[in-house]
Amino acid sequence: MNRSKYFEYIEAKLHILAHRIQTKGKLNILNLHLHSENFYLHFFNLLYSLKLSNLNSSNQNVEAIDLIDHENKMIFQVSSTCTKQKIESTLSKDIFKKYKDYRFKFISISIDATDLRNKTFSNPHSISFDPKNDIYDLKSILNDILPKKAETQNKLYEFIKEELGEEIDIVKLDSNLATIINVLSLERWDDTIGDDKLNSFEIERKIQFNELNDARDIIEEFCIYYKKIDEKYTEFDLLGANKSNSVLNSIRKEYLTIKNKENKDKIFFTVIENVKNKVLKSGNLNSIPIDEIELCIDILVVDAFIRCKIFENPKEYKYVTTG
Template identity: 45%
Template sequence: MQRKNYFDYVEEKLAILSIRVKNRGKLNILDVHMHSENFYRDFINLLYGWSLENANNRLQNIEAIDLIDDNVKLIVQVSATATKTKINNSLSKKSIEEYAKRGYTFKFVSIAENADQLRQQKYNNLYNIGFNPKKDIYDISSLEKDILNLKLQKLEEVYQFIKAELGNMPDCVRFNSDLTTIINILAEVKLDENEPLGNINMFEIDKKIEFNKLDIAASIIDDYKIFYNQVEKKYREFDKMGLNKSMLVLQSLKKMYIDALLKNKYDNSDLLFVGLIDEVKEIVINSSNYFDISKETLEACASLLVVDAFMRCKIFKNPEGYAYVIT
């Protein structure tokens, strides 16, 4: 489901940015804070259709004001610190008075901390500027709730923006992955459609496809099941690199399948099958040992592994008496 893919990507990148802002703030490294101000200016403008500008373009270091939109009369403070004291201090600044007289609304955006408790507080609004804590205090969670309700076309715009701004941002931790190693190995293989399949029982595989109601995904299985022997050979090579390597990869695929079932991540078997391929690709891309291979090659190799796991009884239910190998 594309909506889920877009939202999951945006949620992950905003979460990583939030963690980086918080951790760097503790070390008094504030470069990310500075860039986040402009990032959130453009992000919020896209999300809500505002025309916020950086207040520093008018006057350097205006107290309590980071962004201004004269069209809808908004002033916004973007902060990594989210406390009642912080907001009270901002509302008491002399710079607020002018905008209060002109009918502006004050909004507070927390970019590192949850602000649920702040929305329940009462504040000392010295100049009586427009400010309703319940709707004028934002945090990552409240922004994500609004993103979740966007129409698909708008959600895609947000996704493309986040991808452009944060897509190359390094993850907090990147691990070496055996799954990625076998993908890298398969990426170098010239697949031969004419290689004999030997003792593979295609009737049993077709029966399992029907049993699991894989109507659309059946075409993916048909495309890649013919390469079973070549995958088997590469697994044997892989096992020479370390004890139980292929078994651990197959078990990781099985766990992905079980997790998806337990969390009801997909609406039907076809979506589950394709979803597993996408999850394999995501793990590979985010692994420290990932080689830069083409999108098409990664798609094919991920499909090979998932189809192979399907044939080997690791994922999806087996019909009674299922045996993909003829003995």
């Protein structure tokens, strides 16, 4: 597994953990929260080279403080609640009198905390606390992981795989890719829905330009559905801004990660396979026969090829005619 795959795995697992915390019932949230404390204890020790321990393991339910690093003089609160009121309530606790020379840090385990970093907080005990640098959330943590060397990302990957790999795989994230596949699976696909405006000469130029020999058959077979896909994307965008763009960009991302690694035909079929894997891992995929899923993905990837999202375009490439 290369560095980018380590990061993608870490990113997916942290998103899933946050999703699980947000949707868990009240009866189970306490156990999940305690698990999150211990998870972030070891995770932050690896990521930031800290020496955190769980204060609650020796003193049950210590108010305001969950994790502590005596050597680096840091105290952390791990919380599924992420509000200004929550942090100010924490900072007001008398226990902070014991830690005057420590720095307070807050970890939001399920909610984006971007807005909180620009706020001013009441801090009656004047403990060191800089909201811009001392409030962590999923986005900020991932930004810290991304530039790390492969060795560090590998250690984080192995830790997360051991902690969350099996148990949390039952929770899947929704994807716009799966949503559009659900929509397309209800369509009838036959050669009577061709598009008169599609410029077959230009598509042939792009096939030749990219030296696609084995992929030619699948492109020629499914390019006729461009108009139908265009209609579905238009309907899809009524559900929210950039819905169709997110699908096309997801396909493009798969292409960009392998564009220089294989011969052109293999790249094309690998994109199809990788997109299929993404769709099958989505939590919102309907119960659809695998051959129908594969048909819809073939059509989507060919459409992305026509729309200039994958592979290089020949000079002055125009895939639809005017008029």
